[in-house]
Amino acid sequence: MLDTQRLLTFATVVRVGSFAAAARELGYTQPGVSQQMKALERDLNTTLFVREGRGLKLNEQGEVLAERVDRLIDDLRATEERVAAVTRLKEARVRVCAFPSANATLVPAAISRLRTKHLGIEIELFEAEPPESLDGLERGDYDVVVAFRYDDQPAPDLSDNLESIALLDEPMVLMCSDDHPLARRKQVELSELRDERWVAGCVRCRQEFVSACEYAGFTPRIDITTDDNLAVQSYVVAGLGLAMMPRMTQSFVKHPKLRTRPLLPERRRHVTATILRSQRRTPAVVRVLESLRQAAASLASATPI
Incomplete structure (x- = not known):
């Protein structure tokens, strides 16, 4: 299994061009950077660098890793965050992100309903508008995102990882x-x-x-x-x-x-709740969605023009 810190160090070496420059940027010693690169080579069972004069140059295997390292780091971080999210959800902690007017109306009403029925659920609130909020959900920053679109705007092109539920x-x-x-x-x-x-x-x-x-x-x-x-x-x-x-x-x-x-x-304006498909049967998420639906129904019937 690749170590995230070693990949980060490798990415820095590639960007700044040497072990010494990477050590200065990361606050390590040069031998420390060298040891991390040797450990990464052991993980991959291959060499990544060749000596060129007094310096180092990426070999063919190193070039392949350099092309993919940023994506690997992002994927590893997202995976770590999603694993952590599952742990939070088992502990009944749900991170809800909504746009400002929903955070002032729909979400408080939903949390109030939730508290009267499921006292063990802890809600952590965030505020952002789509598409930034949906990007955050994809990254694992949130568990439930309340978003919107207007009639003229196409429905967001969600990845297979996400699922949206109409609210209002x-x-x-x-x-x-x-x-x-x-x-x-x-x-x-x-x-x-x-x-x-x-x-x-x-x-x-x-x-x-x-x-x-x-x-x-x-x-x-x-x-x-x-x-x-x-x-x-x-x-x-x-x-x-x-x-x-x-x-x-x-x-x-x-x-x-x-x-x-x-x-x-x-x-x-069409208001939705979006979640990760992998969490659609998680009890805490299911209860939050139920409360959001109920609050949306009440809001629709109670708001006069």
């Missing part, structure tokens, strides 16, 4: 101040709003908003952008623009002077 389809809504003329409307056609000023949210929400406007036949005038959902609402209430946001964002914080109205044509 939520409509995008128009946000305006209570003294705006649109506040008296029951619903609004997006194509009517080509002359309005806009406040835009996070990068992916902004992309969806621009795409929706282009589909409606215009390019929106975005005056303000911010990742802070409360700030979006505050700017809208101050009369600085309208906003198009997922309905979930109004369920955890709603300014008293904010009004939301359905938009036509309707556009939706």
Whole structure:
């Protein structure tokens, strides 16, 4: 079995060009680096270097390993992390990663339900948006990832290692101040709003908003952008623009002077929970998924427009 530390040392030697330079970078002695390389050669039952003058050069076997060493290190680390994840899950510790608005609404409700039924499960929370969160799941950084995509965006191309479960389809809504003329409307056609000023949210929400406007036949005038959902609402209430946001964002914080109205044509954000296939029967993960489904169903029925 290849030793990860020896592979890391080999990768450093290849990158910096000598045992001495690798020793300086890694904080080892030069004999220490030499001993690790000899041990790696014993592991592989072959030589990796040939002497060239006063220096060393990779031989053919060394070149082969050099081409693959970074991938080997990544695979070994991911494997170690997944083994550790199984241990954590047997101890009923689940790492949940979600995007910000889900971490403010869906996930707390799910954990609350979980605590009332399964007191032994410990939840460790993280926050990230897709695709970074899904990449982290693949690496073994998380056990459950709550992610989203919009109507225009294709479903993520998941590897065979991952499995997604649908949680919630939520409509995008128009946000305006209570003294705006649109506040008296029951619903609004997006194509009517080509002359309005806009406040835009996070990068992916902004992309969806621009795409929706282009589909409606215009390019929106975005005056303000911010990742802070409360700030979006505050700017809208101050009369600085309208906003198009997922309905979930109004369920955890709603300014008293904010009004939301359905938009036509309707556009939706699709929220999912994704796990490693190898963990789909792990009791702690199964219970977390059940609680997320129940919380999503409650959120869908309880959030008014």
